[in-house]
Amino acid sequence: MIEAIGLTKRYGNTVAVDDLSFTVAPGRVTGFLGPNGAGKSTTMRMILGLDRPTSGKALIDGKPYAQLDRPLRTVGALLDAKWVHPNRSARAHLQWLAKSNGLPARRVEEVLEMVGLTAVAKRRAGGYSLGMAQRLGIAGALLGDPQVLLFDEPVNGLDPEGILWIRQFMQGLAAEGRTVLVSSHLLSEMALTAQDLVVIGKGKIISQSSTTEFIERATENSVLVRSPQASKLGPLLVDKGYTVRTDDDGSLSVTGATSDQVGDIAGANAVVLHELSPQRGSLEQAFMQLTGDSVEYHAEIGK
Amino acid sequence: MTLLAVERIKLFSTRSPWWCMALAMVITIGMAALISANTDDRFPLTVSVSQGFSNFGMVVIMVMAALAVTTEYRFGTIRATFLAVPGRVQALLAKTAVVALLAGVVGEAVAFGSWGIGTLIKPDADMAINSSAEWRNVAGTGLVFALAAVLAVAVGVLVRQTAGAVAILLVYTMLVESLIGLIPTLGQKIQRWLPFQNSTNFQTAGNESFMNETGGLDYPFGPWGSLVYFAAICVGLLVVALVVAKRRDA
Numbered sequence: 155m156i157e158a159i160g161l162t163k164r165y166g167n168t169v170a171v172d173d174l175s176f177t178v179a180p181g182r183v184t185g186f187l188g189p190n191g192a193g194k195s196t197t198m199r200m201i202l203g204l205d206r207p208t209s210g211k212a213l214i215d216g217k218p219y220a221q222l223d224r225p226l227r228t229v230g231a232l233l234d235a236k237w238v239h240p241n242r243s244a245r246a247h248l249q250w251l252a253k254s255n256g257l258p259a260r261r262v263e264e265v266l267e268m269v270g271l272t273a274v275a276k277r278r279a280g281g282y283s284l285g286m287a288q289r290l291g292i293a294g295a296l297l298g299d300p301q302v303l304l305f306d307e308p309v310n311g312l313d314p315e316g317i318l319w320i321r322q323f324m325q326g327l328a329a330e331g332r333t334v335l336v337s338s339h340l341l342s343e344m345a346l347t348a349q350d351l352v353v354i355g356k357g358k359i360i361s362q363s364s365t366t367e368f369i370e371r372a373t374e375n376s377v378l379v380r381s382p383q384a385s386k387l388g389p390l391l392v393d394k395g396y397t398v399r400t401d402d403d404g405s406l407s408v409t410g411a412t413s414d415q416v417g418d419i420a421g422a423n424a425v426v427l428h429e430l431s432p433q434r435g436s437l438e439q440a441f442m443q444l445t446g447d448s449v450e451y452h453a454e455i456g457k
Numbered sequence: 458m459t460l461l462a463v464e465r466i467k468l469f470s471t472r473s474p475w476w477c478m479a480l481a482m483v484i485t486i487g488m489a490a491l492i493s494a495n496t497d498d499r500f501p502l503t504v505s506v507s508q509g510f511s512n513f514g515m516v517v518i519m520v521m522a523a524l525a526v527t528t529e530y531r532f533g534t535i536r537a538t539f540l541a542v543p544g545r546v547q548a549l550l551a552k553t554a555v556v557a558l559l560a561g562v563v564g565e566a567v568a569f570g571s572w573g574i575g576t577l578i579k580p581d582a583d584m585a586i587n588s589s590a591e592w593r594n595v596a597g598t599g600l601v602f603a604l605a606a607v608l609a610v611a612v613g614v615l616v617r618q619t620a621g622a623v624a625i626l627l628v629y630t631m632l633v634e635s636l637i638g639l640i641p642t643l644g645q646k647i648q649r650w651l652p653f654q655n656s657t658n659f660q661t662a663g664n665e666s667f668m669n670e671t672g673g674l675d676y677p678f679g680p681w682g683s684l685v686y687f688a689a690i691c692v693g694l695l696v697v698a699l700v701v702a703k704r705r706d707a
Contacts, residue, residue: 203543204536205706220543231540237533239471246470254463254541294537 155180155333156201156302160210163196163357170196172357173210178335178350180301183328185348185365186337189445193357194337195233198306202231214302226255230295231304235287240280244271244290247279248297255298265293285316292323302333309343321347341441345369355445372444377413379406379420380429387425394419405429460542460551467534468525468555477521478563482570485514489571492668493578500667502582504591507575508660509668511598512653514567516630518560518602519609523622525556526613539707546699553610553695557603564602568595590663593680600684601656608652608691614698649674652690655683 156178163171171193178184188194199205201212203219211218214229222228238247248262266272269289274282279290288308295303305324309317324347328334338344344351344365351368353360361368381387384406391398396410408416413432420427468474488510496502526549529535542548572595576584586595609626616622634651638644648654654674662680678686 199706202540204539206704222543225543226541233536234533237537239467239528239532239534241471241473242467243470246466250463250466250470251537251541253459253466254538256459 155215156304156335157213157216158197158201158210159213161197161200161207161212162209163193163200163205164208170357171200171207174354174357174359175210176352176359176362178333178352180333181328181331182349183324183334183336183347184350184352185344186335186352186354187341187344187441188337188339188354188360190339192339192354192445194339194354195306196357197354198231198233198304198335198337201304202229202233204233224255224298226251226257226298226300228298228300229302229304230298230300231306232288232291232295232308233304233306235284235291238279238287238290241278243276244279244282244293245275247290248293251294251297257298261297261299265296268296269293284311285313288312288316288320292320300332303327303335305334305336307337307339309338309340317343341438353444360444372441375409376433377408377411377416378429378431378433379408379416379427380404381406381420381425381427383425386423387420390419390423390425391416407433460547461555463542464552464555467529467552468559471528473524473528474521474559477517477524478559481514481517481521481563482567484517485510485567486570486574488513490574490578493575493582496579496582502575502579502584503666504572504575504584504586505594505661505664505666506668507571507584508568508594508598508664509666511564511567511571511601511660512630512657514563515602515605516627518563519605519626519630520623522556522560522606522609523613523626524619525552526610527617527619527622530617531619536707545703545707549610549614549699549702553607556610557606560606561599561603564599565596567602568598588663590680593662594660594664597660597684601660601687604684604688604691605653605656607695611691611694611698614702615694645674649676652687656687659684659687 158174158176161171161174162169174197186194186197196205200207201214201219214222219225219229245262245266248265249259252259252262263272266275269292271286271289271293274286279287282290295305308320312320324334324336336347348365350363351365352362353368379387384400384404388398388400388406391406391408391411394411396408399407401407413430417427417430489507492509493502493507496506529538538548539545572584572586575582586592612625613622616625630653634648634653637651638648640647655676655678658674658676658678659680662683676683
């Protein structure tokens with residue numbers, strides 16, 4: 155269980171993280187979602203005791219990170235896969251980590267096996283591909299068999315196979331009853347991975363809910379209707395209390411109604427339909443809508 | 458103990474410490490060999506002469522010590538360290554201890570190696586180490602190297618960048634301390650309080666030779682007093698560095 159309580163980080167006049175409060179429950183993958191620069195990494199660093207919060211606190215199983223005894227046994231984190239000395243072998247990297255938390259040397263071999271790096275464990279980590287480095291980072295996070303895991307943008311830059319592997323891996327960890335917090339700026343990715351979502355923008359919390367709830371709420375359901383008699387159908391639908399928008403090509407976009415309801419009304423009034431299809435707003439659109447005002451660096455499109 | 462083992466694994470699982478140690482020994486002992494081979498009646502080889510270039514090795518070891526910290530910042534392993542060991546002061550103290558111990562060992566190797574190669578090259582020279590001043594000059598090298606390494610670790614923690622830390626250490630030890638002496642009157646008054654002048658005083662007091670005509674700096678301390686003063690500066694800077702590292706975002 156991870157708790158953030160009024161977590162705030164200020165750099166001079168810039169507020170990177172603004173009074174964040176949320177909890178991350180065990181047994182589920184929780185997505186930590188926000189556009190680039192929203193303060194996800196800063197928040198994770200504060201949870202892990204690397205950065206000092208300006209105010210507020212973060213607790214892991216009720217304790218601040220710094221007060222955990224042999225913390226790798228409680229918390230595993232992958233913030234940046236590049237946090238390895240390039241001239242050190244993967245095995246040596248894991249060996250010093252294991253030693254620091256009193257973990258047996260055999261545990262190093264176990265996690266290497268788990269992430270499939272045994273064959274290349276002797277090679278210097280600097281020569282690893284991004285996917286291999288990511289696996290090494292995950293091996294480091296799993297070293298102490300921790301109940302709480304944090305991953306910062308773990309699929310960034312990975313190929314589809316690597317993405318799938320990490321996704322299934324995280325879901326497996328959560329299924330074992332562990333607390334898993336994964337940050338990402340891609341809602342589509344989180345929709346597939348996470349059961350819960352904590353969404354932030356510009357350091358502020360936007361929502362905390364289950365992923366399904368978030369998507370239901372965020373995406374707009376509409377029905378697309380094409381009809382030669384659109385001008386007749388439109389007012390009929392408005393009379394029923396639905397919102398109707400006429401698009402440039404003359405088709406109608408109806409919100410608030412199901413396609414069944416629109417079809418029934420058309421039938422009852424003998425309106426010919428050429429197309430009747432339920433539309434679902436894209437996740438990306440929904441995410442943009444929610445966080446649109448809170449993107450740190452806007453790219454001005456079309457200017 | 459655990460933390461010492463951790464830092465030992467970290468230090469020896471990369472190549473640069475090995476290179477630095479080898480370089481420190483080869484350069485210093487090699488210079489001692491060159492000097493010994495070229496001594497004659499006018500410039501006789503003595504114990505003190507064989508130790509004349511130990512500062513060379515010291516500077517290389519300081520670079521190694523600074524690198525032990527700055528590469529951790531460079532590659533982010535310092536954050537991995539602080540995640541594994543949230544007690545930053547203990548983690549950095551362990552690193553300092555391992556690096557200083559190693560520097561001490563290299564210091565002794567360099568000192569006795571330089572002395573040994575001198576006796577080999579000029580078997581007839583008076584190379585017996587038989588006064589306390591001569592023992593200080595040779596065996597004291599390890600102490601000076603170890604303390605210099607502590608200072609270099611502190612600079613590394615404070616500066617966090619390899620280029621910056623190494624430049625500061627090199628320019629300071631090789632240039633600043635000696636050039637300050639060129640300021641008329643005032644220069645020497647400042648110089649006698651500078652750390653590496655005092656470490657040199659510890660090594661060379663009572664061992665004057667053609668290699669180290671110090672121009673008669675009027676040191677505020679005797680040789681052991683100078684060492685304590687040097688140690689206080691090194692440890693003092695380390696304390697500052699530890700306080701900063703504890704408060705700073707990693």
